Each structure stands twice: as structure tokens, then as C-alpha cells.
Amino acid sequence: MPFSLGQRWISDTETDLGLGAIVAIDVRMVTMLFPACGENRMYAISDAPITRVMFNPGDVISSHEEWELEVVSVTEDNGLLTYHGTRLDNGEETSLRETFLNHFIKLNKPQERLFAGQIDKIGRFNLRYQALMHQFNRRRSPLRGLASGKVSLIPHQLHIAKEVGSRYAPRVLLADEVGLGKTIEAGMIIQQQWLSGRASRILILVPDALIHQWLIEMMRRFNLHFALFDEERCVEAFADAANPFDTEQLVLCSLDFITKKRKRFEQLHESDWNLLVVDEAHHLLWDAEQPSRAYEVVEALAQDTAGVLLLTATPDQQGHESHFARLRLLDPERFYDYDAFLAEEEEYQPLAAAAEALLTEGPLDATALANLAPFIDELDQDVLQDASQRKALLAKLLDRHGTGRLLFRNTRQAIKGFPARLLHLHPLPLPTQYKTAIKVANMMGSQQDITQQALQALYPEEIYRQFEGDNNAWTLFDSRVDWLLEFTKARRNHKVLVITAKAGVALALEEVLRTKEGIRGTVFHEGMSLLERDKAAAYFAQQEGGAQVMICSEIGSEGRNFQFAHQLVLFDLPLNPDLLEQRIGRLDRIGQEHDIDIHVPYLEGTAQAALTHWYDQGMDAFSKPNAVGQPVFQQTSATLLALLAEHGQDQAGLAQLIEQTRALTLELESQMELGRDRLLELNSSGVIMDRDLAGELNAVDEDPTLAIFAIKLFDEVGVHQDDKGENAIVLHPSEHMLVSHFPGLPEDGASITFDRNTALSRDDLQLLSWDHPMIRGGIDLVLGSEIGTTSVAILKNNALPVGTQFLEVIFVAESAQNSQLYRFLPPAPIRLLLDKKGNDLAEKVTFESFDRQLSPVNRHLASKLVSASQTIIHHLLQQAEPVAQLQMQTLVEQARERMHDSLGQELARLQQLAKVNPNVRESEIIHMQSLMEELDSLLNNTRLKLDAIRYIIVSHQ
């Protein structure tokens, strides 16, 4: 192209110099001035790495005075261009000579970059298109976020997580038995709510002892980085905001801290949250006269937060009324009256019988039909005899009745495959020192109430210490101590968890083990700081060189993960069957690979002995979780407490109580099994959904697309990858990265794998999924930049004439950024492959098959090819737009149909449900209606954006 003074060109190699102007030309050299930075460059005319900047009708250009002109036509005079058109600021018709173009002009639209010679490598165009496609597919996927955590795919968890996680503002009680994975279910729900944008501010409240465990589980398993707020953090954050809690999106807090510090509670309450999660929710004690502070705090927060997840394995631990009160936290309108709630529970049995009838294979017999009769008018008579459709009917039935939408509980019995619990009782002689102390205490009488007396009787070492002072002399003669020494000595290769009610006892035992036998032990109790507790737990978990024994006070009996051990010693027993279950649950949890040995050393002729027999023979509380432990305890506690207060001396009374307890347990169990528990089991385990979520997600895991894409992404961006074998890759930022920081990749690198089992077996590996911050961030990085927006390639195809041209154009149909809309229409790529005449061949020639046949062109040649074909390219781009518009309209209408279909069905279901099941909140229905209206109008505003262009020319060489 001939050069003329004043012409505007851009440097191919130094695009940041801005727009250059030719200021001198001689026989061999051309000199350019770049006014934006005041620099000159001289280039050899024969091979100048510069590209002529020419605009076309339709482009909007900026003048040196910064007004904008929409170009209508272009004329040329002595090699210089003049643009004619309309000024955008005042509508005036005017002309702009190229010499007066803005020197700072930014060429960031694909067509501007292409014409200005800013042409990307062929692989980057491919990467960009793949990134668009994957982002589009992921955002629409109904399984998004469900299994992207580093977790095993366990069906009962997946069912609950999917059911709850995809709701708008879920308010549920997760009440799986201990150790079945409520924290993991909560994590999966949070992940889905977070990724879908339904919740952008999330608050988790947990007991002190579980703070770090939650922090780490959320981070390591789900890549969710919660900020831990304690007093120190609040003071620090005050520098950035009046309300410290406003400084973070994801906040984790100790419930104890918030209940004790009124000011912090008020600030927490003033901050806006979309999702509140409360672990060990049985601590939220409620009593009509005097609700606990913890209850009041959570109640206030729950009133102002749309989504609420309460977690407890033992919902009845503090009594059934407290359980009711927690359901009321979730839905105050629905659970307004305890008596009405009790009456409703009475009806669970016939409902469960009807549900059972629907699970029958083959024709329904007379009993099944009779059980279904009360509900039959709701169900279609014809469908009823069609066995294949009964599961759908069952789902409908459960949906409409009971607490199904609100309460989820999985049990070991329903899931099966858990290790056995083996009880070993160790009766030991009562030392004379204790005998004397008990006798003296009895002689002195007691002012305490019966519960306190019973509690005192359970801990003879306490009674002894009252008389002998506050020291550890009791360890010298207590036969349980000697037993423990022998026991641990004989199991040097086993980890042993010892639980006792009191911190003082834990400390004394650790000292004895250490000083007498050199046994490596550690303690875990309320007197330790959070950090000390976590260090102790880590020391116990450590396989080599770690502690053999961990001695916990009661706070260690909740929530913690000690399933790497399978020897449990209950040095004493708690006076509550649910607390006993919580203790056993430290070892009997998902991941436990052995049967669990439960050892109970007890002193004969004491209250502990009586309690041991009562738990064992009366309610079989050691060998399996006891769903009715709490009601049985409440109904028998008067006799039990009296017996314990008398140190279990009344053997006949104990035998009678055990008999009575056994009968009551059996009766309540069968009622529960036939009623509430059966309904919960059916509803929680997902058996009726007939959907193999784990199988579907496994298939996603096995699809290599993610690994192929990720490796390409890291390659193109310049992240260094070191394959370590065994499915592990180490990533490091490199000096040649396109960006200074790759999202989610720490400065010192990260070890990753695409294989779930490998990730689960190694703590140091992150599981890369489509939802991992490195992949999401990497895709955003590509799509938010100019990477791959232009490309030129050669198509070597002897069947086509040399010089045949194609233009591959990628548009994106974009609607407003709205997470709800993204389920139906996220930014959607539209690909056109135009031949010279403007025919679109995209449907016949897929991206992948076309891309495979293309060869790269060096940038200099590419720029020349584009310059030579500017007119045709421009013409094709103009033809492409209306074609893409039409495709966009189709996409919008399809999305609208899907949206109406899906939300419409959900709305109809909710409206229908609301007639028969008051568990449906009015706000859910209103939300659904307004959401549909909002999405409709957002869909109408979908716009088309040109995202990337590839120019292709055929060659035979």
C-alpha cells in the first residue's frame, strides 16, 4: 500500500503507542510520529510492521476534539481518507479527515482490531470460542455447583443438596443422623446458591469448637473462603466500614461470640444476609417462658434472612417443644401452635401407610387400597393401578403432606453399609475411697434438686474431691484409670478417643498416661483457645508421630471428625441419650472403615453402672442410633433421676425401669417407623425421585472435556504445568503469562487433579471442576479481555479454488446480568461461517471439524491478507448481523419457553401445594410470579454483540 504524509497507521508490535501519523517518507524508510506518547519510529518501507487504520460506514470514530462521528461514507484524496457522517453529540452532518482522528483511539472491537492488524494466534480464537461455549453450557446446567466440591458422590446427600440447593430462599432443617454429612450437604447447598447468585451474602454460625473445622471444610472442599469474624477481626474491619460485617460476603462466626456480645449481634443483624446457616441447632433452646439467648439471636436473624439452614443430628435433644420452636424459626406462620403440630404428627401414620401402599409392586391389594382411600380423591384412579407411575404419585403425595419440604433426615438404617458398633462393658471395683466419700455425702444430705443430685452421683471423683480438695489424688486409686492405662498400653498401634464429661478429668487422665506410661496423648476441652483445640485435633489426626490418645471433655463430643480412630472409650456417660449418640458419632461417620469398639469402664454399684445398664438394656443406645431416645428419656426421667441420685442402689427398681424403658422404646420406635420416620426416610433419601444423580455426575467427571480445555487455557495464558503423574499436575505462575495474576492460582503455585478419587485420597490436591475458581476465573479472564477476538487462518483444501475466502463470525446474545436469567439464557454464542456470497455454512461445518483443518498464518502476512480484503470482510460483517439477529430471536424465544415451562410448573406446584400443605410460604409464590415477569422483560432486552472474527483463505500449499 503506498504511503502518504498524514496517513494514520498503527504499529503491529507496539499497539500501546496509539495511532501513528506518517511524517516523513524517503526511498527506503517511512517515519511515523505517535502523538499520544510523543515518540517517533522509522520503518523500512519494504517490510514495515504497521497496519493502515481505515474505518468503514457504520463505525463510530473519535476526533482529536473527542466528539464522535458515525461514519456514513468514506472518500479518498491523494491517499488520505475523509470520513463523512453524523456527529453523535449534536446530530450535525460533518466530515473528519483522518489526520484529525483521536490519537488515543482504542481499537478494542474485533473488527477494529482485525483491520488494525491486531491478529491473535489461531489457538486463542479456538480457546475463546470454547470458553464461551463452556460458560454457556455450565450456566444453564441444572447440576451446576452440586458436585464441584471435593466430596464423594453419595446419593442421599446429593438428593437433599439438589432439592434444597435449587430452591429460592430455602428454609430447611437438615437432621441426618450424626456423621452422615450434614456439613457436606450444607456446603453443597451453599455452593449452588452462591454460584447461581441466589445468595451473595452468607452467614454461618457454629459453636466455638467447630469454627475452624467449618472454615477448613468450606475452603478445602468447596473453595469457599469464609472470613472468620471474632472480636479482633471486628475491630480491624471497623477501619473499612461502620459495620464490620459489611466488609465480607461470606462470614463465619461463633454462635457463642454473637450471643455474648450484644453490640456485635446488633451489627450482624443490621447487615443484610441472603442465607443463614446454623450448625448444632439443638443448642437453640426454647421455652415459652424463657427462650435462650441463642434462640433469640437466631430468631431475629432468621426473620430478616430469606434462606435459613439449621443443622442438627439430634433435633429432639432438648425436647420436642424445642424442636417445634426451631421449625417455627423456619416458618413462623406455619408452626404457630405446638398442640396443632402434635395433632398433625398423629396423622403421619396413615399417610405413611398410604405411601407404603404406593411402593407396592404389582396390583394393589385391598389393604393397600384401603390405606390409600383417605388420599385417593387427590390421585388419579386410573393411574393408581399402573405400577410404573406410582412413584410419581408418591412424590406428589409426600410433597403435599407432612413436613417433607422443611425437614430432611437420613438414617443409617435407610442408607445401610455402615460399620457395626461393638459394645465392650468393663465393670470395675468401686474403690473404698469413693465408697467412703459417697457415704459421707449421703450422711450430710443435699439441698440440690433431683437432677443435680443425679448428676453429682454420676461423677464419684467429684464427690471425692469435695472432701479431699481440688487435686488429682483420685487418679491414684480410681480403677478406671488403671484400666485405661492397661487398655492404651495394649493398643499402642491404635488411635484411642476418650470422652469424659469434665475438662478437669481429661487433664488429669492425660497427665497420668504421660507420666506413668509415656503414652502420647492430647486434650481437647473448653479451657483451651480455638487454636489450641485445633492443634490438638491435628496432633491426634497425625498418623506418624501423632498422639495415640485424645481425651475430650463434652465439647469434643460434637461435630468433630475423628473417624480415623475406631477405639472409643466413654470414661463416664452423659445424662442424655442424644449426647451419647453425639459422642459415638465422632467415630461412626462417613469415612469410617472399621467396626467401632465402644468401651465403657464403669464402677460397680454406682450411678454410672445403673446408667450404663439402662442405656444398654433399656434402649440399646450403644449399638445403633436411637431415634426415640429423647422422648423415652423424658417419659422415664423422673424414675431414672431418682434411681441415679440414690447411686443406683435399688436394683429391683432399676430392673423394672429397664423393662419399662424397653417396652416404651419398642412402642415409640414402631410408631415412628410407621409414621414420621418412614415419611422422612422416603422424602430424604431420594428413592422416589428415580433419578441417579450420582451416576449423572459421575459421567460428568469422566468426560475429558474439562481437562482438555483447562490444559489449553493454562497453555495459552502461560501458566506453567508440571505433570507429576498419578493424575496430579502442579501449576505455577510463569514469567510469560498474559496477565500478572491468574485467578485462583497462588504465587507459590497449586497442585491439582481432575480425578475425584485422587483428590479425595490426597489433602494437597485441589479437585478441578467447571466451578473451580481457576476455571471460572480463567474463562472470565479470556472473555473479559481481547484474547482471541481476531484470527486469520489458511484452509488447505484442494477441493476448493485457491483464494476462496470465508469469514467465521462469533456473536454473543447478551441479556442483563441476572443470575436467575442465566439459568435460561446466559450469554449465548452464535457462530456464523460465511462464504464470499454471505451464505452461512455453520450448520453444515461444525467449529471443531473446521478448526482442525486450519493452519496458522504469521501476523505480518495475516495483516496483509486482511488489508487486501477489507472491503469484502466489511461487507460480510454487515450481512452477518441480520442473520445473527434472527438466530438470537430464536434463542430468546426458546429461553422464554423454557423459563415459562420451568417456573410455570414450579408456580403451579406451589399454588396447588399451598391449598393442602401449609408448609408452602406465600412469599415463595409471590416471588415466583414476580420473577417470571422480571425475566420476561429482561429477555426482551437481549442484545447482540460481535465477539470474535476469523478470516480464512484457501491455499493448496
Ligand SMILES: Nc1ncnc2c1ncn2[C@@H]1O[C@H](COP(=O)(O)OP(=O)(O)OP(=O)(O)O)[C@@H](O)[C@H]1O
Ligand atoms: N460426600 C462426602 N465426601 C467426602 N467426605 C464426606 C462426605 N460426606 C461426609 N464426609 C465426611 O464425613 C464426616 C461427617 O460429615 P459431616 O461432618 O458433614 O457430618 P455431620 O452430619 O455434620 O456430623 P455431625 O452430626 O457430627 O455434626 C466428615 O469428616 C466429612 O468430611
